[in-house]
Amino acid sequence: SSFIYGLECEQGEVDLGWGNCNDLFTSSTSNGCMPSGCFSIEETIELNFSYTPLGDFPYNIGQLSNLSIINIDDCGINGEIPESIGNLKNLIWLKVSGNDLELPDSLGVTSNITGEIPASIGNLINLESLDLSNNNINGPIPDSIGNLNNLSYLSLHGNEI
Secondary structure (H helix, E strand, C coil): CCCCCCCCCCCCEECCCCCCHHHCCCCCCCCCECCCCCEECCCCCEEEEECCCCCECCCCHHHCCCCCEEEEECCCCEEECCHHHHHCCCCCEEEEECCCCCCCCCCCCCCEEEECCCHHHHHCCCCCEEECCCCEEECCCCHHHHHCCCCCEEECCCCEC
16 A cells, blocks of 8 residues: 545644554554544654554654654555654654564565665664664665664664665
């Protein structure tokens, strides 16, 4: 699937292109999901999805200024990680991983992040954990990763780096 922009977001909200965010959550805690179906720019602190087909990686994710956790696992997310990821200064956890389709828990929904790791990833000075495993990322690891002084976990296996 691909971006489904078209939600009527209010001021201070952003449409990530994944459809109505109220439909994505199975618990009563919406973590920044607004009645409009858009994510609140200020209130969204976590994006935590597993086995939920999301579509493309949102180019505008960098607008979620208070985001501290991105945990997207086996969600069929596609496309490239945008440079705007570097705007997420509060991010401490970034996991966008696929799963080897040979593993029994994959359910056939695997991520397919392509392209290179953006140099702006080095702006995430609070990042402690970076897991981009089992995608189709290629190219060199950017030198800017050396700026991540708080990084204690790095997993890039299962790519073409």
